[in-house]
Amino acid sequence: MNIKNDPLWVNVIKQIRLWARLNSVWAVHFNSGSCNGCDIEILATLTPRYDVERFGIKLEGSPRHADVLIVTGPVTRQARERLLRTYEQMPEPKFVISVGSCSISGGVFNGCYNVGGSTDEVIPVDVYIPGCPPRPEAIVDGIIQLLSGLRDGTLRKAEIPQTTGQVPA
């Protein structure tokens, strides 16, 4: 019997993959010019009061081992290339969560000479969490929305930004 061609086995393996994916999300955090407000709230979600580890979520240092990229802050000119590179280094399938008003629209820094704009002008973003900064509960909710979207297959496909010139892999 060839497992690869058997529709039953294909489905079983798909289900196992999804189960594993939903229960062991490794996230990498990138600050692309944030004021620190969102970053300390992201750290707060990892600590005992909010404890996202109960959902299997762990902060991972290397983008090469990560499933989810959490981006904070408006994208500054100096950080833009590095953000793109961090994204490119992540293995497929990968998801991006954009945390905070600055990351979504540039926020209060919109129009500053060193600020390029929002995260989704550089890399495709799956989930947006608004707030200045968002509360830890909001961040937990954003991550859960990503996971439930994945589970139910209702996750909106992230738009590939036009401005990068190249389609990120």
Add this chain to the structure above:
Amino acid sequence: MNIETTLQQAEGLLAPWNKEATHPESNRLDVVIASGSLRHAVTALHNAHWGYLSAITGLDLGADAGQMEALYHFCFGAALTTLRIRLPRTALALPTIEDIIPPATFFERELHEMLGFKIAGTKSNDRLFIPDDWPDEVFPLRADFSIEQAKPVEGRQTDEVLEAGVVGGNKFVVPIGPQHPALKEPGHFEFSVDGEIVTAARMRLGYAHRGIEKAAEGRNWIQNLYLFERICGICSHTHSLAYCLGVEKLAHVEVSTRAQAIRELVAGLERIHSHLLWLGVAAHEAGFDTLFMYSWRDRETVMNLLEQLTGNRVNYSANVLGGVKCDIGLEQATAIKEGLNFLETRIRHYLEVVTTDTMFLNRTRGIGTISYTEAEEFGLLGPTARASGLVRDVRVEAPYGAYKQFPISAVTETNGDLEARCAVRLNELLVSCFAIRAIIDNLPQGPLTVKMPRKIPAGETISRVEAPRGELFYYIKSNGTEHPARIHVRTPSLCNWVSVLEKAVGRQLADVPMLIAGMDPCFSCNDRMITTVDRSGSRQTLSWTQLRERGIEYYRK
């Protein structure tokens, strides 16, 4: 010594080069000097130990005036002396003073990159905080700057050059950041190591530089309050406080004592949140994650109090121009007192942990020791300086707002190592708890806000506030309109970096994360510099492309 005699002393020291002296405010002395006599004047103040160089502000007086100004601010207690140098826009040459006062190198780099002053004789010419692809002769803080001038230069990449790899023998360059598990904020470090010993340290910041000072000139006084609050999410209250104090001084508005007391109370709560956050991060860098989790759990108590008081956990916006927006009622007072009771026991416990736990002491005791003289020479500020016995605390030296009515005592240690810095910060929290209790028990009556004019009268002022990391310096200039003419911010982290770069050399690489954590750096605050400390000389630069090719070749073999 009172302010008057201190200023007289400064005037006496500067007399030989003094072209014109004025007293714009009771605690300030402005001395106009020629650029040729700058080094003599700075040497005279430095040799007489007249305070320390707090900041250098650059001013563009406009294309019509054809002149620019460089202001060298020296602080001594509450007294301030400013050396003013006026230069024509066509010849902006200034001599360097980095050999007299080492931290001046950061201020000078800023002056060069933002306004185009040419610093003669400086050793560091790397990019400070504007991006690598920025055109050479474009200066963002000049009055005639427009964003069209700042188009990226062809062939320059912001992420191209990376120094890494084997330099020879046991020598190796370890690049860290801007995305790195030990750094919660972006910064790029390169540590050259010989075996395990660090031989050179270099860093490039600017990943979080947003251009706030320029943006402030285009926004009105009220909008700027919210902009400056977002310089830093950790010490947001002190930023808005420094801004408010300065603007209120310019507008000659006296804030009620109740509002001032509430401002000090929020600043105290913010200090508790900031230092507990720092304790967690420092413990994490030392591999002591249990302490990290505990201190962050307890930090939630103070976050709750801040939220109950102001409605937000971070970026509280407690300050408004002319007062505060939140009041303290019986309910809040009870909650704060209960919270403080819990926090005080926890802080005492942490104090015991960081001074007795053998494993933690192995990572802190005797490491990164900075003597009193070194602290003075490096121009350190805040807890980093106080751990070496150097009292640098604006709340004590030049009390502002409610600190006159509810004074605090400066906490100092003498050892100057990482252990001392832990102890200073935790003891400071106990002092803050004490001050907060005193405020709640004796809260003065009065209105929360007083009316502020929409247009601020023309003038310039300096506002200094003690942030959790050290002295925060604001220079504010108004030309009588709804928008500020210039606001210059000098944050404490900028002055404290020297402690890491100087002290990392000669230590083990494993101590570096603790050294960085020891000064409690705030990248978003100070993002504006690059510096090199190199004692080995040998170095090889590889471009990212070369490195990539090398990697591909390595795996082929």
